[in-house]
Amino acid sequence: xxxxxxxxxxxxxxxxxxxxxxxxxxxxxxxxxxxxxxxxxxxxxxxxxxxxxxxxxxxxxxxxxxxxxxxxxxxxxxxxxxxxxxxxxxxxxxxxxxxxxxxxxxxxxxxxxxxxxxxxxxxxxxxxxxxxxxxxxxxxxxxxxxxxxxxxxxxxxxxxxxxxxxxxxxxxxxxxxxxxxxxxxxxxxxxxxxxxxxxxxxxxxxxxxxxxxxxxxxxxxxxxxxxxxxxxxxxxxxxxxxxxxxxxxxxxxxxxxxxxxxxxxxxxxxxxxxxxxxxxxxxxxxxxxxxxxxxxxxxxxxxxxxxxxxxxxxxxxxxxxxxxxxxxxxxxxxxxxxxxxxxxxxxxxxxxxxxxxxxxxxxxxxxxxxxxxxxxxxxxxxxxxxxxxxxxxxxxxxxxxxxxxxxxxxxxxxxxxx
Amino acid sequence: xxxxxxxxxxxxxxxxxxxxxxxxxxxxxxxxxxxxxxxxxxxxxxxxxxxxxxxxxxxxxxxxxxxxxxxxxxxxxxxxxxxxxxxxxxxxxxxxxxxxxxxxxxxxxxxxxxxxxxxxxxxxxxxxxxxxxxxxxxxxxxxxxxxxxxxxxxxxxxxxxxxxxxxxxxxxxxxxxxxxxxxxxxxxxxxxxxxxxxxxxxxxxxxxxxxxxxxxxxxxxxxxxxxxxxxxxxxxxxxxxxxxxxxxxxxxxxxxxxxxxxxxxxxxxxxxxxxxxxxxxxxxxxxxxxxxxxxxxxxxxxxxxxxxxxxxxxxxxxxxxxxxxxxxxxxxxxxxxxxxxxxxxxxxxxxxxxxxxxxxxxxxxxxxxxxxxxxxxxxxxxxxxxxxxxxxxxxxxxxxxxxxxxxxxxxxxxxxxx
Numbered sequence: 001x002x003x004x005x006x007x008x009x010x011x012x013x014x015x016x017x018x019x020x021x022x023x024x025x026x027x028x029x030x031x032x033x034x035x036x037x038x039x040x041x042x043x044x045x046x047x048x049x050x051x052x053x054x055x056x057x058x059x060x061x062x063x064x065x066x067x068x069x070x071x072x073x074x075x076x077x078x079x080x081x082x083x084x085x086x087x088x089x090x091x092x093x094x095x096x097x098x099x100x101x102x103x104x105x106x107x108x109x110x111x112x113x114x115x116x117x118x119x120x121x122x123x124x125x126x127x128x129x130x131x132x133x134x135x136x137x138x139x140x141x142x143x144x145x146x147x148x149x150x151x152x153x154x155x156x157x158x159x160x161x162x163x164x165x166x167x168x169x170x171x172x173x174x175x176x177x178x179x180x181x182x183x184x185x186x187x188x189x190x191x192x193x194x195x196x197x198x199x200x201x202x203x204x205x206x207x208x209x210x211x212x213x214x215x216x217x218x219x220x221x222x223x224x225x226x227x228x229x230x231x232x233x234x235x236x237x238x239x240x241x242x243x244x245x246x247x248x249x250x251x252x253x254x255x256x257x258x259x260x261x262x263x264x265x266x267x268x269x270x271x272x273x274x275x276x277x278x279x280x281x282x283x284x285x286x287x288x289x290x291x292x293x294x295x296x297x298x299x300x301x302x303x304x305x306x307x308x309x310x311x312x313x314x315x316x317x318x319x320x321x322x323x324x325x326x327x328x329x330x331x332x333x334x335x336x337x338x339x340x341x342x343x344x345x346x347x348x349x350x351x352x353x354x355x356x357x358x359x360x361x362x363x364x365x366x367x368x369x370x371x372x373x374x375x376x377x378x379x380x381x382x383x384x385x386x387x388x389x390x391x392x393x394x395x396x397x398x399x400x401x402x403x404x405x406x407x408x409x410x411x412x413x414x415x416x417x418x
Numbered sequence: 419x420x421x422x423x424x425x426x427x428x429x430x431x432x433x434x435x436x437x438x439x440x441x442x443x444x445x446x447x448x449x450x451x452x453x454x455x456x457x458x459x460x461x462x463x464x465x466x467x468x469x470x471x472x473x474x475x476x477x478x479x480x481x482x483x484x485x486x487x488x489x490x491x492x493x494x495x496x497x498x499x500x501x502x503x504x505x506x507x508x509x510x511x512x513x514x515x516x517x518x519x520x521x522x523x524x525x526x527x528x529x530x531x532x533x534x535x536x537x538x539x540x541x542x543x544x545x546x547x548x549x550x551x552x553x554x555x556x557x558x559x560x561x562x563x564x565x566x567x568x569x570x571x572x573x574x575x576x577x578x579x580x581x582x583x584x585x586x587x588x589x590x591x592x593x594x595x596x597x598x599x600x601x602x603x604x605x606x607x608x609x610x611x612x613x614x615x616x617x618x619x620x621x622x623x624x625x626x627x628x629x630x631x632x633x634x635x636x637x638x639x640x641x642x643x644x645x646x647x648x649x650x651x652x653x654x655x656x657x658x659x660x661x662x663x664x665x666x667x668x669x670x671x672x673x674x675x676x677x678x679x680x681x682x683x684x685x686x687x688x689x690x691x692x693x694x695x696x697x698x699x700x701x702x703x704x705x706x707x708x709x710x711x712x713x714x715x716x717x718x719x720x721x722x723x724x725x726x727x728x729x730x731x732x733x734x735x736x737x738x739x740x741x742x743x744x745x746x747x748x749x750x751x752x753x754x755x756x757x758x759x760x761x762x763x764x765x766x767x768x769x770x771x772x773x774x775x776x777x778x779x780x781x782x783x784x785x786x787x788x789x790x791x792x793x794x795x796x797x798x799x800x801x802x803x804x805x806x807x808x809x810x811x812x813x814x815x816x817x818x819x820x821x822x823x824x825x826x827x828x829x830x831x832x833x834x835x836x
Contacts, residue, residue, distance in 0.1 A: 116779075117809050364826040369830025392639040408814045
C-alpha cells in the first residue's frame with residue numbers, strides 16, 4: 001500500500017468512527033476524557049521515556065535550546081495535559097443544542113440543532129501537549145480527530161496517542177476516533193489535504209510557513225491564524241492611569257504571544273503629555289519604542305519607526321507608536337496594517353467607545369481592557385482550539401462550539417408544499 | 419493593464435466599498451434596495467432590449483430552447499426581481515445583533531456581535547435574475563458583492579448591474595459595492611479565486627461542473643452545493659395516507675429541483691401493503707420506479723434499480739425504492755448514498771422520530787413533512803442565497819445571517835491580566 005492509499009484508509013476509518021462519536025451522550029464522552037486524563041498520569045514514566053527519544057534526536061541535530069524546551073514532556077507538563085482533559089470534560093457539550101425554534105404559517109416547526117463537524121485534522125509543530133489538548137476538544141464536541149504533529153515530536157505524539165486510544169478501546173469505542181499519523185513525511189500532509197470527502201476541517205497550528213503551506217494546498221476548509229498585530233488606541237478622553245496600566249499589561253506581561261500589543265496609537269490632543277509618560281514607563285520595563293515623527297517630537301530619544309514596523313508582529317519587548325489626528329485616522333491605520341486579531345480603545349467617551357466597537361471589524365474589539373484577555377479561556381469559552389483571524393465559520397478565539405455546525409430540524413404532522 | 423491586474427483592482431475597490439457598507443444603518447440599506455427595485459421596473463424597456471442581445475447570440479449559437487428560456491428577461495421576471503429586492507429590504511438586518519453577552523469573574527463583559535463578511539463573490543450561470551437577487555442579499559447584510567455571471571448573459575447582467583449601481587451613486591454610496599465582472603473569459607474567474615486578501619467568500623451557483631471548477635481552484639473559502647439526493651423513510655408505524663401524500667408531494671410537485679425526493683426507503687414490516695399502494699399512485703403520476711429485489715417481489719412490474727440509481731439525482735419523474743430491515747439500515751443507506759441535503763422520516767413512533775432527528779446529520783432533517791420545504795423561504799429565513807451541503811460556516815439553506823460572521827466585543831473598566 002502506498003502512502004496516498006494509506007492516508008485514504010486512515011481518513012475513511014476516521015469518518016466511520018466520527019459517525020459513532022456523533023451519537024455519544026455527553027456522559028460517555030466526559031467519562032472517556034477523564035479516563036484519558038488518568039491514563040496519561042498513570043503512564044507518565046513511559047511518556048517521559050518516549051519523549052527522551054525525541055529529545056536525543058533534537059540534540060543530535062543541534063536544535064536550539066529554546067526549541068528543545070518546547071519538546072520536553074516532564075511530570076509537570078503531563079499533569080497539565082491531564083488537567084486540561086478534565087477541564088474540557090467539565091465544559092457543557094455543544095452537541096444537540098437547539099439554538100432556536102420557530103413555527104411557520106403552515107404549522108411546521110423549524111429549528112437549528114448543533115452537530116459535530118465529523119472529522120477534524122490538526123496539523124501542528126513541536127509541542128507534544130497539543131496531541132492531548134486538541135484530541136480532548138475534538139472528541140468532546142463529537143468529532144473524530146486526525147493528529148499530525150511535527151516529525152521532531154513523533155515518539156512523544158505516538159506514545160500519547162497510544163495511551164489515549166487504549167481508553168477508547170476500553171470503553172468499547174472505535175480507536176479510529178483518534179489517530180496519530182505515523183508518517184513524518186510532508187507528502188503525507190499533502191495527501192491528507194486532498195481528502196475533502198473524508199475530512200471536514202483542517203486546523204493548522206504553528207508558524208506562518210506551516211499555515212501558508214496548509215492553506216495553499218488544501219481542498220478541505222482551513223481555519224487560519226496568521227498573526228496578531230494588536231493595536232491599542234488611547235483616545236483624547238482616556239484616563240491616563242488606566243491607559244498606562246492597560247498598555248503595560250498588553251505589551252509587557254507576555255510579549256511573545258499573539259494577543260500582546262504591537263502598535264500603540266495616541267490621540268494628538270493628549271500626545272504632548274501622554275507620549276513622554278508612556279515612553280518613560282515602557283523604558284522602565286525594557287521596551288524599545290519605535291515612533292512616528294510626531295511621537296518623536298514629544299520624546300526625541302525614541303527611535304524612528306520604519307514602514308515595516310507598522311505591520312510587524314514583534315513578539316518581543318518592542319512597540320511601534322504613532323500619534324493620530326483622531327479616531328478616524330486610528331481606525332484607518334488599524335484597517336491598513338492590522339491582522340484582524342484584537343484591537344482596544346481606552347476612552348471615557350461613550351460615543352467613541354460605541355463607534356470603535358461598531359466600526360472596527362477585527363475578531364476581538366475591546367473597550368478599556370488589555371488585549372491579553374483575547375483568548376478562549378479568558379473570554380469564557382472554557383478552552384481554545386485556536387484563534388481564527390479569517391472570517392469564515394469562526395472569527396476570533398475558538399471553543400467547543402466552533403467545532404460544530406448546525407443542521408435544520410423540521411417537525412411536521414403531514415404538511416406538503418402547495 | 420492585464421487581466422490579473424484588472425481583477426486585483428476590481429477586488430480592492432470592493433474591499434474599500436465593503437468597509438463603507440459595513441457601517442451603514444439598516445434604514446439606509448433598505449432605502450437603497452427599494453430604490454433599486456423601483457429603478458429595475460422603471461428601466462424595464464432598456465433591460466429587455468439588452469436581454470435581446472443575449473437571446474439573439476444564444477439563438478445564433480443554437481442553444482437549446484430550455485436554456486434560452488432561462489436567459490429571458492420579460493416584464494414579469496423584471497417585476498419579480500424588483501419584488502425580491504423589496505422583500506429582502508423588509509427582512510430584519512442581521513448586522514449588529516449581539517448573540518449573547520456574559521460577564522467574567524474579573525468584571526469584563528464579553529459578547530459576540532454579527533458583522534458583514536466583507537466582500538462576497540458570486541459565480542453563476544445563465545439566469546440573469548441572480549444578479550439582482552444575490553446583490554440584494556449581499557448588500558442588505560452589509561457586504562460588497564462581485565458578480566460574475568455566465569458569458570451568455572453578459573449584456574443582461576451588465577444592464578442590471580448598471581441600473582443598480584446608479585442607485586448606489588444616487589444615495590452617495592460607493593458604486594464599487596456592486597460590481598459586475600466585465601470579462602467573460604474563464605481566466606478572469608481563476609484570477610478572482612486567488613484574491614484571498616480582498617474577497618472573503620465565494621458562492622458558486624450552477625451545475626456540478628462549475629462548482630467543482632471553483633472549489634478546486636479557489637484559495638478563498640467556497641460554500642458549495644453539489645446535489646440533492648433526498649431520502650424519505652417510511653417507518654413501520656407510518657400513517658399510510660400521510661406517507662402517500664408526503665411522497666407524492668416530494669417527488670411530483672416539482673421534480674427538477676434539488677429538494678425533490680430521489681430515493682424512497684420503506685420498512686420491511688409494511689412493505690407488502692405499502693409498496694403496491696405507492697407503486698400504483700406513483701404510476702398514476704407518471705413516475706418511473708426503480709426498485710431493489712425485495713421491492714420488486716411486492717410489485718413485480720417495477721424495473722430493477724442499478725447501483726448507480728441509489729446515488730442518482732434524477733431531477734425527473736424517476737424514483738429509486740428500497741425496502742430496509744429497520745431504521746438502522748435506512749440511516750446506513752442515507753449515509754452511504756446521500757448528499758447531506760434533506761432526509762425525511764414518516765412515522766407515528768416518538769422514539770424513532772427523535773432518533774432519526776438526532777442520528778441523521780444531513781443539512782435538513784424532517785419528521786412528517788415533505789422534503790420540498792427545504793429552502794430558505796419555506797423554512798422562514800426570508801430569502802435564500804443558496805443551500806450549502808458542506809458543513810463549514812453554513813449547512814443547509816442560507817439566509818442573510820449566513821452572510822455574516824461574529825466578532826467578540828469586550829467591555830471593561832480598566833482590567834488587565836494577572
